[in-house]
Amino acid sequence: MNRPLTIVVPVKHVPDAAQERVLAGDPPRLQRGTGILCELDEYALEAALQLVEARGGTAAGHRVLALTMGPAPAADALKRALQLGADAAVHVLDDALAGSDAWATALVLAAAVRRTAEEEGRPVDLVLTGMASTDGETSLVPGQLAERLGLAHVGFATALSLDDDAAALTAVHATATESLRVEAPLPALVAVTDRSSTPRYPSFKAILAAKKKPVRTWSAADLGLGPEQVGTVGSRTEVLGAEARPPRTAGRVIHDDGEGGIRLAEFLLAERLV
Secondary structure (H helix, E strand, C coil), X not given: CCCCCEEEXXXXXXXXXXXXXXXXXXXXXXXXXXXXXXXXXXXXXXXXXXXXXXXXXHHHCCEEEEEEECCHHHHHHHHHHHHHCCCEEEEECCHHHCCCCHHHHHHHXXXXXXXXXXXXXXXXXXXXXXXXXXXXXXXXXXHHHHHHHCCEEEEEEEEEEEXXXXXXXXXXXXXXXXXXXXXXXXXXXXXXXXCCCCCCCCCHHHHHHHCCCCEEEECCHHHCCCHHHCHHHHCCCCCXXXXXXXXXXXXXXXXXXXXXXXXXXXXXXXXXXX
């Protein structure tokens, strides 16, 4: 059986790590500056594309949808996702979303996934996320999003496959010491790591095709959410302060006078690096 699949891939527009990071505002926030599609989200998108392409792709009725929330520049992340192969995109755009923590973010994304299913006229079979964002790096959103959607959650997946009927998935969940083979019924949410695949580069043809792909824009109100539920007001965490890290100091140089190995071992033990 090869029923059409709908896969939603939440993506995030993050500051380019190659640019200098600056804190500003009260409370202090990381200034976005030049942003890019979160590199870890590209792995989730690639996993989604490979799953549907193995089943005939868009021609067979399968759909991969990129979803983001954020200010207007976040549309650049969706543009990149469309160039990489997503069929359509959803942008939750609302000033009230500024400052949303993982709790509020998961609330918004869950509402957007439900609205996407309504708009598509069929249920979402799979939500695929990166294992974390490269700015916050908390890894909190995937689990909270799964909980809000009532889906099985597989985190830190390094491999993913669906059964023939697309009724269940099998994933390899990597821990620090072992790999576990996990099975879950669909619909489900899987967060993949940077070991799951190698993201593709968009071709010139794909870049041109992306310009014609649909992008829906919804506000918080469109998702049935009030301003008291999102942003800093709706968040469960509060930033009390933030400051730039001090300039990096010069490292300690160990000269090998015959006991360099001992000195190095002592340093590693003192820093609890071994």
